Amino acid sequence: MTESQLSMYGYNSKTEVLDDSEHYWNPDKTRFWQSEGIPLVIGRREGYVLTDIDGHEVIDVHLNGGTYNLGHRNPEIIAALKSALDLVDVGNHHFPTPGRAALAKKLVDLTPGSEKVVFGSSGGEAIDLAIKSARYATGRRKIVSIIKAYHGHTGLAIATGDDRFSCMFNSDDPSNFVHVPFNDIEKMRDALAPDNVAAVIMETVPATYGFPIPSPGYLAAVKQMCEDHGALYIADEVQTGLGRTGKLWGIYDQGVTPDILVTGKGLSGGVYPITAAILGPRAAGWLEEDGFAHMSTFGGSELGCAVAMKVLDITLRESTQRNIAYRIEQFRKGLTDIQRRHPGQLTEIRQNGLVIGLEFGGGGAKPIMSELYRQGVWAIFSTLDPKVLQFKPGLLVTESETAKILEVLEKSMKSVNSYV
Numbered sequence: 001m002t003e004s005q006l007s008m009y010g011y012n013s014k015t016e017v018l019d020d021s022e023h024y025w026n027p028d029k030t031r032f033w034q035s036e037g038i039p040l041v042i043g044r045r046e047g048y049v050l051t052d053i054d055g056h057e058v059i060d061v062h063l064n065g066g067t068y069n070l071g072h073r074n075p076e077i078i079a080a081l082k083s084a085l086d087l088v089d090v091g092n093h094h095f096p097t098p099g100r101a102a103l104a105k106k107l108v109d110l111t112p113g114s115e116k117v118v119f120g121s122s123g124g125e126a127i128d129l130a131i132k133s134a135r136y137a138t139g140r141r142k143i144v145s146i147i148k149a150y151h152g153h154t155g156l157a158i159a160t161g162d163d164r165f166s167c168m169f170n171s172d173d174p175s176n177f178v179h180v181p182f183n184d185i186e187k188m189r190d191a192l193a194p195d196n197v198a199a200v201i202m203e204t205v206p207a208t209y210g211f212p213i214p215s216p217g218y219l220a221a222v223k224q225m226c227e228d229h230g231a232l233y234i235a236d237e238v239q240t241g242l243g244r245t246g247k248l249w250g251i252y253d254q255g256v257t258p259d260i261l262v263t264g265k266g267l268s269g270g271v272y273p274i275t276a277a278i279l280g281p282r283a284a285g286w287l288e289e290d291g292f293a294h295m296s297t298f299g300g301s302e303l304g305c306a307v308a309m310k311v312l313d314i315t316l317r318e319s320t321q322r323n324i325a326y327r328i329e330q331f332r333k334g335l336t337d338i339q340r341r342h343p344g345q346l347t348e349i350r351q352n353g354l355v356i357g358l359e360f361g362g363g364g365a366k367p368i369m370s371e372l373y374r375q376g377v378w379a380i381f382s383t384l385d386p387k388v389l390q391f392k393p394g395l396l397v398t399e400s401e402t403a404k405i406l407e408v409l410e411k412s413m414k415s416v417n418s419y420v
């Protein structure tokens with residue numbers, strides 16, 4: 001398997017792949033992973049297990065932010081894609097198709113307060129779509145997000161996020177994109193007070209910032225302030241949606257009906273990119289006026305629609321819902337026990353369903369990440385808060401896989417502790 005993956009591209013060894021990656025693809029990123037002790041070149045991938053091309057196996061608790069919620073190469077999703085390939089291709093983005101119509105209808109049915117769906121091929125594109133829709137609806141430009149927000153790297157999305165990524169490309173835009181501290185209602189009130197904000201965009205639990213949990217009532221208060229000041233509320237559920245919090249969408253549990261909900265990652269089943277901005281009545285207005293105002297060759301591809309329908313099917317199935325509920329409790333108990341045994345090391349558990357951030361004292365999450373990888377679990381540190389490990393188990397993870405993940409976590413913590 002791994003040999004055929006190498007020979008498919010004319011390589012004889014992993015070293016050759018790493019050399020060419022450093023040379024022709026992304027030198028800094030390739031070197032970064034080597035230096036962190038994570039020289040991963042993914043070979044076989046089945047369920048939640050990734051096998052490096054050199055044979056090292058890890059359980060995937062990164063899931064590319066939920067892209068692999070339902071596992072890698074989920075057989076039902078592969079079958080849906082294969083049967084779609086027997087009939088259709090990407091399709092022509094200008095025309096109605098059965099898949100687009102059915103998926104849009106299904107997403108609207110599943111998203112209270114929504115009315116229409118615009119499809120994209122990346123999360124960033126769907127965020128840009130949400131921002132454009134809000135600007136159209138309000139006739140305003142200003143967008144408010146939180147400090148350390150992460151909504152992607154496309155044209156508008158990047159300006160909502162951390163300066164680290166926007167300034168490098170001269171894509172910061174402080175006069176139109178205002179950043180306020182998370183969980184700070186007064187600062188949000190100040191930002192909205194001038195009645196010139198088109199939208200507030202928030203993740204339900206901010207992933208790349210290390211999953212800080214919103215204070216009780218915070219998101220509902222933000223939504224109320226949006227209503228009071230004529231702004232729209234955009235819920236970025238690219239990471240927190242599709243069952244990860246225990247509900248299809250996490251935002252409704254916070255007492256918020258968003259004006260726009262953005263989904264991505266897991267909607268693709270990990271096999272065919274598709275994302276969506278799900279629009280409420282105010283935000284959807286432009287689709288009546290000029291349906292050609294946003295175009296995307298691959299957005300809502302017919303293959304992607306077939307896959308996404310199957311993803312929703314599996315996610316909403318009773319057995320999946322039951323598994324999610326069990327695993328949430330298994331992780332809650334296991335992590336609490338580990339923290340009780342190592343309070344100075346695992347300093348905080350941030351959990352909303354299977355959306356979990358683990359804050360570590362000492363050297364933070366990076367050494368834990370490297371040790372976990374060595375011992376057989378792959379989970380990534382939070383780029384914008386490296387004290388925190390993003391811990392994102394899949395929706396179909398089994399009881400024994402969960403036990404194994406927890407066991408490896410504690411063993412890795414002990415190893416790291418012994419050499420700190």
Ligand SMILES: Cc1ncc(COP(=O)(O)O)c(C=O)c1O
Pocket residue numbers: 065121122123124125127150151152153203207208236237238239264265
């Ligand atoms: C919360 C959130 N929003 C948006 C995006 C952008 O998605 P994409 O990488 O598909 O453009 C990401 C990507 O990680 C994300 O985590």
